[in-house]
Amino acid sequence: MGFYNRTELWDRLDNNQLDLAVLYMPDHNSTVKNMKQYMAKQIYPEEVIFLTHDPENEFNKTTQHKWAAYPKNYYLLQIVRRFYASKFPNNELNTTVTFTAPYQLIKFAEQTDCNTYVSKSFYKAHKAEITLSPVKTKSETNFESCFIYRKNKSEIPRLANFLKEWDKFIEEKDYDSRLEDIKVNI
Numbered sequence: 001m002g003f004y005n006r007t008e009l010w011d012r013l014d015n016n017q018l019d020l021a022v023l024y025m026p027d028h029n030s031t032v033k034n035m036k037q038y039m040a041k042q043i044y045p046e047e048v049i050f051l052t053h054d055p056e057n058e059f060n061k062t063t064q065h066k067w068a069a070y071p072k073n074y075y076l077l078q079i080v081r082r083f084y085a086s087k088f089p090n091n092e093l094n095t096t097v098t099f100t101a102p103y104q105l106i107k108f109a110e111q112t113d114c115n116t117y118v119s120k121s122f123y124k125a126h127k128a129e130i131t132l133s134p135v136k137t138k139s140e141t142n143f144e145s146c147f148i149y150r151k152n153k154s155e156i157p158r159l160a161n162f163l164k165e166w167d168k169f170i171e172e173k174d175y176d177s178r179l180e181d182i183k184v185n186i
Contacts, residue, residue, distance in 0.1 A: 005073070006023065006027065006075065009021045009023060009148075010027075013038070013148065013149070013150065016150075019149060019150075019153050019156065019158075019159050020147055020148070020149045020153070020159060020162070021147070021148045021149070022043065022145060022146070022147060022148070023145070023146060023148050024046065024075045024076075024079075024119075024143050024144070024145055024146075025040055025143060025144055025145075025146045025148070026143065037150055037151055037152075038148055038149065038150055038151065039148070039149055039150070039151050039154060040146040040147070040148055041146060041147040041149075041163065041166070042144050042145075042146050043144070043145040043146055043147060043175065044120075044121050044144060044145045044175050044176075044179075045120075045142075045144050046119050046120050046121060046141075046143050046144050046145055047119075047120045047140065047141045047142075047143075048076060048079055048080055048083075048084075048117050048118075048119070048120075048137075048141050049117060049118055049119070049120050049122075049123040049134050050062060050115065050116075050117045050134065050135040050137060051106070051109065051115060051116050051117060051118065051123075051130065051132035051133065051134060051135070052065070052115045052132060052133055052135050053113070053115070053132060053133070054133065055133035057133070057135055058135065058136070059087065059135045059136065059137045059138070060087060062115050062135055063087050063088045063089065064089060064094070065094065065113075065114070065115050066094050066095075066096045066112075066113060066114045066115070067093040067094055067095050067096065067114055067115050067116060067117075068095075068096060068097050068098075068099060068104075068105045068108045068109045068112070068114040068115070068116040069093055069095045069097075069098055069105070069116070069117070070098060070099070070100065070105070071098045071100060072098075074100070075143075076117065076118075076119060077093075079141050079143060080093065080117060082141075083139050083141045084137070084139065096112075096114055097114070102118045102119070102122045105117075105118065106118065106126075106130055106132065109132060110130075110131050110132060115132075116132070119145075121145060121179055124176070124179040124180060125179045125182040126182070147163070147166070
């Protein structure tokens, strides 16, 4: 198992160095030459959860604030820019600091006057430990976390078995409920 950026993941999938990857989709910046050769199996429908110190805040009141954000090449920042840029002054978040991990974003924002944002799945899995409040937004961001693999790879027994076991796992208890049950400290 390894951690790679999106470009590296697609390159490794293209060159058969990886059989399976977990990515947010759709990939609006993908340079993959032939997307038709890939399958995507949804793990979870995602959205951006904006977090603030004031539980009474409305989204449009948070946009003037300072933000702890992901670096510019990270998927969630691209989603925020794509769907929410017009809500922020000069179409940009007033970013004070960037971090690559949601844990870092949360902890920094909790200890400072910054707002931040994370994926819905991260928030659901850790909301008991998060002291910031989610802010409702009017627009929906449609993206999802997915398993990505080449169509022909689904015939490989280890991948076919994994996907079959994943389906059983989700049939026993849905992913949303599993996220609610996670007991992990951040």
